[in-house]
Amino acid sequence: MAPIKNGRVLFNEVPSGLPMFHVGYPVPGRTTVYDVSQTIDLDTVPLNGSVLIKVLVVSIDPYLRGRMRAPEVESYSPPFALHQPLHNHGIGVILRTDSSNPAFEPGTHIYGLLDFAEYFIPSIDRLKRFVALKTLLDNPSILPWSAYVGVAGMPGQTAVYGWRAYADPKPNEVVFVTTAGGPVGSMVIQLAKKAGCKVIASAGSDAKVAFAKSVGADVAFNYKEQDTAEVLKREGPVDIYWEHVGGSTFDAFLGNAANHARVIVCGMITAYNDSTGNGVNMKNLISFLSKRIHLHGFLVGEVGAKHPEYVTEFYAEIPKQLASGELKWAEDVSHGLELAGEAILEVQEGRNTAKKVIVIAKE
The missing domain is CATH 3.90.180.10 (Medium-chain alcohol dehydrogenases, catalytic domain)
Known part of the structure; x- marks a missing residue:
């Protein structure tokens, strides 16, 4: 040839x-x-x-x-x-x-x-x-x-492994999911609903908000059009925060966190391209102490290596659930x-x- x-x-x-x-x-x-x-x-x-x-x-x-x-x-x-x-x-x-x-x-x-x-x-x-x-x-x-x-690869694994390792959900707890229109966020919404939680979801467009609602979010809003802190104050306090964003969104959660809330961090996109450094600035950090908040940062490969059973169960279950429509994507x-x-x-x-x-x- x-x-x-x-x-x-x-x-x-x-x-x-x-x-x-x-x-x-x-x-x-x-x-x-x-x-x-x-x-x-x-x-x-x-x-x-x-x-x-x-x-x-x-x-x-x-x-x-x-x-x-x-x-x-x-x-x-x-x-x-x-x-x-x-x-x-x-x-x-x-x-x-x-x-x-x-x-x-x-x-x-x-x-x-x-x-x-x-x-x-x-x-x-x-x-x-x-x-x-x-x-x-x-x-x-x-x-x-x-x-x-x-959803059947690394992003889906991020959601499943992080939720399983760190969320510790209880029925009726309130979960706040950012970037809810993406593969990680939308999967977390569905995992949280299966656990009996109330889900608040934020996204950056009306189409993504509609998708978040379609996969089960109880409350979904466009953070560009609604104030995140006001939504969380009205619908919270938040027991589990799935963090992709950082900046003012993270700060809004800290101001509306429940006692003993869990924060699961797998991204912080406001820090990637922001020349001001506002993506990492916080005003409500004292909430970590006053509300005894637990912070879990993780890398999906590291969790998968520590828990090989997560990997086996993911491929045995998730693709079939996606194909059948039990999980939406x-x-x-x-x-x-x-x-x-x-x-x-x-x-x-x-x-x-x-x-x-x-x-x-x-x-």
Whole structure:
């Protein structure tokens, strides 16, 4: 076969601003660049003990912004390397396997951290961390592949693992969920309702508010149009706060928290692009003492490693519940790797309508 184009999305430039706050929105064409300079011969490219992967779909998540930083800036995840492809959770299919590495057969669908590329050959170290979906799922065709990087993948696991590990819900407790239109928030709403809780949900558009209501939120509001503190004062106090936002939203919760409230933190997007630092400023911190609030920050991979039973039960139960309609979900799909830069910006600005994914190719 003659060499063909291998489109990739490269990390081209650190967004300007204050590095400690990861300040500055990622600009498509500057921060990230869609590059078509590389070609690949699918039949003859050396595998060097690895495999050749055709990438089908990749996930666009808020945390990607934190990896677009200078290498000297420390954080919980490593920075992207300049002029190298971005990578994130994705689904791919194995096209070729080196005869010295029979772990994955051609035709196997895999889940893991895949390059933002049409085709790529992972390092042996990264290959060891990939998971063959057939080892996890009885019937992987019950959902589109895109679902396995959203509600049936890392975002869904974030909701399920965090809720199970830290929520400790009791019937009739009040739960406040931010970014309720996304895959994590909408899953938390449904878990909270199954536990018999009252759910208050906030989102940044009327469409997301409507979706939050459709999955069970008792009270849902557009935080751009209603004052969060007033809603929580009227509908609270809040026993469990699922935190994605930070800033004034977190402060509104602190001012309307119940005694012994639990805070579960898996994101804080106001701190990612805010040059003022207001995303991390609080006025009601004394509430942690006066109301004996418990704060739980977590990373989904760390919790999953500590509780492997969570992982087993997730894949045994959640995909089936999604396919049957017992659990509801939505996604915002862009077709074509060249749209990844704009998709990343959409998520940072909250313009995505649901879980954002990039479908790169069909089978």
